Amino acid sequence: MERTFAIIKPDAVERNISGKIISKIEEAGFKIVGMKKIQLSKSQAEGFYYVHKERPFFNDLCSFMSRSPVIVMVLEKEGAIAAWRTLMGATNPANAEPGTIRKEFAKNIEENSSHGSDAPETAAFEISYFFNAFELV
Numbered sequence: 441m442e443r444t445f446a447i448i449k450p451d452a453v454e455r456n457i458s459g460k461i462i463s464k465i466e467e468a469g470f471k472i473v474g475m476k477k478i479q480l481s482k483s484q485a486e487g488f489y490y491v492h493k494e495r496p497f498f499n500d501l502c503s504f505m506s507r508s509p510v511i512v513m514v515l516e517k518e519g520a521i522a523a524w525r526t527l528m529g530a531t532n533p534a535n536a537e538p539g540t541i542r543k544e545f546a547k548n549i550e551e552n553s554s555h556g557s558d559a560p561e562t563a564a565f566e567i568s569y570f571f572n573a574f575e576l577v
């Protein structure tokens with residue numbers, strides 16, 4: 441079994457569609473082994489997205505991610521990392537496949553409703569950034 445890290449981003453939590461996204465996660469066969477609603481500070485968002493610090497969208501992205509609460513989750517499934525990225529769809533919703541979370545719910549390339557780890561090392565860093573071992577069940 442593999443674990444990955446997921447976020448329901450502020451644009452989705454603000455529109456009260458977290459439940460619809462969680463339904464898709466459960467219907468796709470993921471076990472939610474950790475979940476909490478938190479409000480990121482700007483500096484916590486910057487630490488999370490550290491790898492993107494040289495990208496032109498970094499500041500706007502960190503402001504967006506800290507403007508209102510998010511739901512952070514650890515998802516478990518065989519091949520969870522790739523499976524969650526497939527369910528999310530492409531970063532830009534204009535390029536996302538039908539049935540994906542970003543196609544159905546994302547507002548634009550920045551406010552795209554969900555985050556998912558892109559590799560095992562990233563998943564390990566991101567899970568430990570938000571959860572301790574006692575919070576994963």
Ligand code: UDP
Nearest residue numbers: 497501530531549550551552554555556558
């Ligand atoms: N993003 C953005 N503008 C861009 C590309 C990305 O605002 O041109 C934001 C978007 O919210 C995206 C996040 O930065 O989800 C991280 O970008 P990445 O390329 O890692 O995409 P992801 O792995 O989330 O699909």
